[in-house]
Amino acid sequence: MNMLFPQIVAGLSNGSILLLAALGLSLTFGQMGVINNAHGEFMMAGAYTAYVMSTLIGNKGVALAVALVVGFVVSGLLGLLLDVALLERMRSRPLDTLLVTFGVSLVLQQLARDIFGATPVYAAAPEALTNPVTVFGYSFSAGRLFIFILSIVCVAALYAVLKLTPLGRQIRATSENRDLAEVSGISTRTVDHVTFFLGSGIAGIAGVALSLLNSISFNFGTTFIVQAFLVVVAGGVGQLKGAVIASFVLGLCQSAIELPTSASIGQVAVFLIVVVFLQFRPQGLVAIRSRNLA
Amino acid sequence: MTRFPVMRRVRARAAATMCVAAAVLATGGCGWGRTVAEKEALEAGSASAAGTAKSCVDTSGSSIKIGFVNSLSGTMAISEQTVSDSLHMAVDEINAKGGVLGKQLKVVQQDGKSEPAVFAEKAKTLIEKECVAAVFGGWTSSSRKAMLPVFEADNALLFYPLQYEGMEASPNIFYSGAAPNQQIVPALDYLKEKGYKKLFLVGSDYVFPQTANRVVKAYAAGNGMEVVGEEYTPMGSTDFTTIVNKLKFSGADAVVNTLNGDSNVAFFKEYKASGLKAATTPVISMSIAEEEVSAIGVDNVRGQLTAWNYYQTLGNKQNRTFVRNFKAKYGANRPTSDPMESAYTSVYLWKGMVEKAKSFDVDKVKAAADGVTFDAPEGKVKVDGENHHIYKTSYIGEIGDDKLIHTVWKSDGPIKPDPYLKGYDWAASLQSDSSGESGSGTSGN
Numbered sequence: 001m002n003m004l005f006p007q008i009v010a011g012l013s014n015g016s017i018l019l020l021a022a023l024g025l026s027l028t029f030g031q032m033g034v035i036n037n038a039h040g041e042f043m044m045a046g047a048y049t050a051y052v053m054s055t056l057i058g059n060k061g062v063a064l065a066v067a068l069v070v071g072f073v074v075s076g077l078l079g080l081l082l083d084v085a086l087l088e089r090m091r092s093r094p095l096d097t098l099l100v101t102f103g104v105s106l107v108l109q110q111l112a113r114d115i116f117g118a119t120p121v122y123a124a125a126p127e128a129l130t131n132p133v134t135v136f137g138y139s140f141s142a143g144r145l146f147i148f149i150l151s152i153v154c155v156a157a158l159y160a161v162l163k164l165t166p167l168g169r170q171i172r173a174t175s176e177n178r179d180l181a182e183v184s185g186i187s188t189r190t191v192d193h194v195t196f197f198l199g200s201g202i203a204g205i206a207g208v209a210l211s212l213l214n215s216i217s218f219n220f221g222t223t224f225i226v227q228a229f230l231v232v233v234a235g236g237v238g239q240l241k242g243a244v245i246a247s248f249v250l251g252l253c254q255s256a257i258e259l260p261t262s263a264s265i266g267q268v269a270v271f272l273i274v275v276v277f278l279q280f281r282p283q284g285l286v287a288i289r290s291r292n293l294a
Numbered sequence: 295m296t297r298f299p300v301m302r303r304v305r306a307r308a309a310a311t312m313c314v315a316a317a318v319l320a321t322g323g324c325g326w327g328r329t330v331a332e333k334e335a336l337e338a339g340s341a342s343a344a345g346t347a348k349s350c351v352d353t354s355g356s357s358i359k360i361g362f363v364n365s366l367s368g369t370m371a372i373s374e375q376t377v378s379d380s381l382h383m384a385v386d387e388i389n390a391k392g393g394v395l396g397k398q399l400k401v402v403q404q405d406g407k408s409e410p411a412v413f414a415e416k417a418k419t420l421i422e423k424e425c426v427a428a429v430f431g432g433w434t435s436s437s438r439k440a441m442l443p444v445f446e447a448d449n450a451l452l453f454y455p456l457q458y459e460g461m462e463a464s465p466n467i468f469y470s471g472a473a474p475n476q477q478i479v480p481a482l483d484y485l486k487e488k489g490y491k492k493l494f495l496v497g498s499d500y501v502f503p504q505t506a507n508r509v510v511k512a513y514a515a516g517n518g519m520e521v522v523g524e525e526y527t528p529m530g531s532t533d534f535t536t537i538v539n540k541l542k543f544s545g546a547d548a549v550v551n552t553l554n555g556d557s558n559v560a561f562f563k564e565y566k567a568s569g570l571k572a573a574t575t576p577v578i579s580m581s582i583a584e585e586e587v588s589a590i591g592v593d594n595v596r597g598q599l600t601a602w603n604y605y606q607t608l609g610n611k612q613n614r615t616f617v618r619n620f621k622a623k624y625g626a627n628r629p630t631s632d633p634m635e636s637a638y639t640s641v642y643l644w645k646g647m648v649e650k651a652k653s654f655d656v657d658k659v660k661a662a663a664d665g666v667t668f669d670a671p672e673g674k675v676k677v678d679g680e681n682h683h684i685y686k687t688s689y690i691g692e693i694g695d696d697k698l699i700h701t702v703w704k705s706d707g708p709i710k711p712d713p714y715l716k717g718y719d720w721a722a723s724l725q726s727d728s729s730g731e732s733g734s735g736t737s738g739n
Binding site: 006007010013014017118119120121122124130131132134139140142143144212213214215217223254255258259262263264266267 | 371372499525526527528530531532533535536537539540542543556559560563564566567568569589590591593594
């Protein structure tokens, strides 16, 4: 039997997971220049939301749908709080946000441990998503298909917001030239808050979706945060398009390399590829002039 | 807009550097960053032992001190807390019935903090500062290997409760968990008996799975079975798409699973979602006990197999009492599992040795160890004085809807421990290449 087709599907699926994890980050890091180490913990908040909903609501499908919305709001609000309470005070010091948000991530992890305990929990998924779907005689995970579709929907929605709405124009204007945006009558302060809310909220959605594949514990986010940063940097800071391409390229690379070698080699190889790539193209796949970083 | 390509280049480079820094920071705080440190600590674990310290155990009073060293914080805390609980329960029971040689046991509990180096340090404290008569605890092989040189240098006693990969027999350690021939070999015997011929091996990338799988491969070669795939994944890894694809295309009819912790969740979810079924391609797991079943989600592991020497569902009288007492002490929702039972049993075995020796002296206790028995919850166990392991009955279990594990096969009585698998013809190849790997501090018997 031929493994090519299932491996391509696996690679695309891995890519969509990377994309979901990195999407919010590309907004907060890319557009605002904030290095948010607590992004993974916002994903964790989303995952725990999925868990709480699955215990409160009997119908697993409804629970998941509600969790996607509530997860977005919960993580978004956490992000907003972080931005208002801390990050706003260090707009001109992007490097400091690295340490501050790292501290916040530790605090959030401990908080999760205190509330939900150290033992991992799991959100009961709708039966349909835990079973295989058969395409061309091959069986694939329905849960992964769902995540793939969700990641595409999220990208499309975010793209639409950025390109088509007044809010999107304000976000892009602020990121391109803060002073000019300010004198044009845009409240950059409000725009920053909204951007951070959106970026963190998407992390919440990612957390809910990824809880389908994984158990939920206080270190849920740490699994994804490093790879999410890799995607954003490789894709080119501040560009949605770059993040999308980078996610799928890295996902496919990992599946391709892992097939003849092993999972450990696959992970290391992806890191190496990104490091070498950045030597030749430090601005990433797609470059744009953004406020703080380019 | 004016553009400065050079500047952009420099700034983008700075951005990349910041990200790498962020990545390093992030990993430093998470699980798999720690396991690397763990491995290194294991490498450097041969603590510089300074001569044989004279035993400072005080046997004059009405009580005697013993030490526990378990991880009460860090990644292993979830598991090791349960062992600490059952150790305390054994001590309370013994004290209530008059203690050992008429002396009440006084426990000094230390936290190993999930770091092998800390285990070694705390063991040294227990032996040299607290002057305890014996130490109980440890979980990961890394923690045991880190403590081993300390116990050998000070000629002290460690009771280690976990099933493990074997290829070790220190004169200063008693191993109350299964040797490979009491867990791995019976699991393979069972698969062979059921007619499974093509095995797929999946495990976490560290010492236990790697060594266990060497045993599996030797067994397969000598028993007409074939290993059609062998995959390791970094600790804490949650992406199993490629591994499950390989599994499906390998033509395997059974899977031997030595994954640790969280990875099991992702693996079993992927296994189920890819259309594999316990009825046709069963997974037999070496590290999933009652505690883990609830964490993984019973939906994902229902009907899968496990290999242990104890299940909560065992029907004998000792076990019914053990389970009842444990639940009364720690809560009705707490399951009992193999490592807990083994730790509980180890305290009684030490008591048996001390009473047979009529002394707390380490050399006398060791000399008296051979043949000491205990009616444990897992059934009757007996100490083998030669290799310091114990005779144990092996049980293959199936995970049920009730989140408990039900016995489907058991060995004909207790199996003689054979950590180096010397009694098996097919394992001859393992002896030759095990000598170099059994650790510099190990003085094998």
